[in-house]
Amino acid sequence: MSDLRAYRAELLDFTGDPGDDEHSAHLRHHLDGVLLVENGHVVEAGPAAWLLPQLGEDVAVEHFPGRLLLPGFVDAHIHYAQTDVVASYGADLLDWLQTYTFPAERAFADADHAAEVAQFFIRELLRNGTTTALVMATVHPASVDALFAAARPFDLRLIAGKVMMDRHCPPWLQDSAASGYADSLALIERWHGQGRFHYAVTPRFAPTSSDEQLAGAGRLAALDPSLFVHSHVAESPREVEWVAELFPWARSYLDVYDRFGLLRRRALYAHCIHLDAQDRARMCESGAGMIFCPTSNLFLGSGLLDVPACAGAHLAVGTDIGGGTSFSLLSTLAAGYKVTRLAGHTLTPLRGLYLATLGGACALDLDGVIGSFAPGREADFIVLDPTATPLLARRTAHAHTLAEKLFALIVLGDDRVIERSYVMGRCVHQRD
Known part of the structure; x- marks a missing residue:
């Protein structure tokens, strides 16, 4: 039985080492994206404007406005x-x-x-x-x-x-x-x-x-x-x-x-x-x-x-x-x-x-099964909250580029940033 689900948020993952280049071809970033998961695996990840119209009315869409989805x-x-x-x-x-x-x-x-x-x-x-x-x-x-x-x-x-x-x-x-x-x-x-x-x-x-x-x-x-x-x-x-x-x-x-x-x-x-x-x-x-x-x-x-x-x-x-x-x-x-x-x-x-x-x-020689949102990968992913603390919220609100926002998340972030953790498409942690 299919259990196709959609998760809408800002999406970020990689196809290779991006190095110092915010515009690297190894970077996949969708400011408004959708991650499709079925039976614990990634089906597709891409722009919401492209993927949402393809979904049937019976597909549940969980929306995380203002949040960032990353692979686990x-x-x-x-x-x-x-x-x-x-x-x-x-x-x-x-x-x-x-x-x-x-x-x-x-x-x-x-x-x-x-x-x-x-x-x-x-x-x-x-x-x-x-x-x-x-x-x-x-x-x-x-x-x-x-x-x-x-x-x-x-x-x-x-x-x-x-x-x-x-x-x-x-x-x-x-x-x-x-x-x-x-x-x-x-x-x-x-x-x-x-x-x-x-x-x-x-x-x-x-x-x-x-x-x-x-x-x-x-x-x-x-x-x-x-x-x-x-x-x-x-x-x-x-x-x-x-x-x-x-x-x-x-x-x-x-x-x-x-x-x-x-x-x-x-x-x-x-x-x-x-x-x-x-x-x-x-x-x-x-x-x-x-x-x-x-x-x-x-x-x-x-x-x-x-x-x-x-x-x-x-x-x-x-x-x-x-x-x-x-x-x-x-x-x-x-x-x-x-x-x-x-x-x-x-x-x-x-x-x-x-x-x-x-x-x-x-x-770990596991890039064929985890680590990205490529189709077929196991759906381990996390929901990050850029407003998890007052200082982080203030700093990310003033970020002008993706790299600047991510750097603030890294330097000012900790466990409080992790709003949810999903393993094989199942939520196994939700922040209080």
Whole structure:
């Protein structure tokens, strides 16, 4: 049975990276547009004057005057188990792990605790307009079960995996090379490809996995090209130095993963700040994704990603909760703008929103199903309110161009801007 529905508002999506050009051919913008959705998928998107006369009288039209419809946000790197350590004071990356992260993750041995946090986490994603996320769980297999179970009622597109970590962490968080492989394989069989769920092979980062465990992660990844790989690389200078001591045979931090078969399409690496030109070229060649996590990088003092130097690679953005300080991709993009300015460059609002939608989908190798309003794509979309706060309303009222309006939304916006979130054409969040 058909359930064709129409949503009328200002529409914006992308067919490619628009760069700095507000008139880019990769930008699709309709000041008065209609999005047609049927059975959870996009049928068409275009000008209201063209599409509305084609609709039958029985087609419901939901009108959002003064609102902007975007594809749902893609958060390409986030830790659900760190929800409760957001805004914990004062530490660099390695100290942060010991002081806050590891103690918080210990609690996920309790399945009830994992379920409670997972339910809060999923609702927080939707409240911030995130409809696809690549998520790190903990070393406990039950933490992955809890996360997927919490996402299932919302039909969220979720990619997650059990952290593999057999050294350089507290004994109560260690697995082993053998158990990490076996637990991950069981989770793959249980969750990968179930509905909109995907599994990510997830060594936390090279220092916390032995050579044997990293080799096992490579064997898991080789089982199925549709599996994901998710880890961290080159986040802080101390971390890079530590990796050089632990893996003296590797050319670089990135080369460690490459030697174990963990650098390929659908392999996503958070941060990538302290890579050299050869590493970045290898990322481009391999098809792996680089994840820009600006709020976390600023908060932990890890460094500034050279975004222009990442040209040619698949680049996405991630909130990196809990080193990151907000679930909002809008706030994350605002921080991204500041990072690029400090580095002597700029991140335009159009390119920022591309990275948070279609760009993220491309990095995840999911652009054929999400990330845009192209016909046939899954109907994950959000309704943004440019009048969500008095200051934002005042500023957007004085915007003379689309880019100026979008920049105000990014810099002044947060979760309050997200009026509604839709997943597969179904409203799963509505702002109070």
